Amino acid sequence: MTGDYRRFYKKPVAPVRLKNALEAVSWNPSRLDPDVKKLYNKWNREYNKWEKKEASSRARKQEFWEKWEKKEDIKREIQRGIELEEKETKAYNKLIWDTNNTEDWGVEYDCRYDGCDGKILRKVINHHKAHHYAFLECSLCGRHQKWLKNPEFYDEDNDDW
Numbered sequence: 001m002t003g004d005y006r007r008f009y010k011k012p013v014a015p016v017r018l019k020n021a022l023e024a025v026s027w028n029p030s031r032l033d034p035d036v037k038k039l040y041n042k043w044n045r046e047y048n049k050w051e052k053k054e055a056s057s058r059a060r061k062q063e064f065w066e067k068w069e070k071k072e073d074i075k076r077e078i079q080r081g082i083e084l085e086e087k088e089t090k091a092y093n094k095l096i097w098d099t100n101n102t103e104d105w106g107v108e109y110d111c112r113y114d115g116c117d118g119k120i121l122r123k124v125i126n127h128h129k130a131h132h133y134a135f136l137e138c139s140l141c142g143r144h145q146k147w148l149k150n151p152e153f154y155d156e157d158n159d160d161w
């Protein structure tokens with residue numbers, strides 16, 4: 001907490017003499033003797049002052065936390081935006097890569113995923129891997145279907161696709 005809020009005002013305590021005198025007049029200040037009345041007025045002024053300071057300190061604290069929360073909300077919102085953009089960029093880059101590396105756009109086969117009516121897959125060459133040299137991807141939903149083995153290493157007749 002910042003030092004600002006630590007400027008602390010002690011709650012004024014009524015002197016015992018005043019308490020006793022008030023009790024004797026059933027807590028009715030107008031019935032106090034003049035000298036005790038003076039004491040009461042002094043205490044009352046201090047108490048009111050303290051109460052006012054307390055209220056403004058509470059208000060400042062609340063304002064501080066409200067501002068802080070708002071700032072945090074904005075930070076979170078920006079972070080969410082950045083993450084979404086990164087995700088979209090990744091998906092976009094993948095799409096470009098896939099497109100550039102598509103060898104066959106018309107492999108006729110049903111998409112393996114429920115809820116997708118895709119009937120055409122595309123064959124994408126995966127240059128970096130000797131064994132999994134290509135994969136099939138649904139043209140409709142874009143999801144991966146199957147890795148294809150390199151025909152240079154495997155007999156294509158064994159491929160059930």
Ligand SMILES: [Zn+2]
Pocket residue numbers: 111112113116117118138139140141142143
């Ligand atoms: Zn699909």
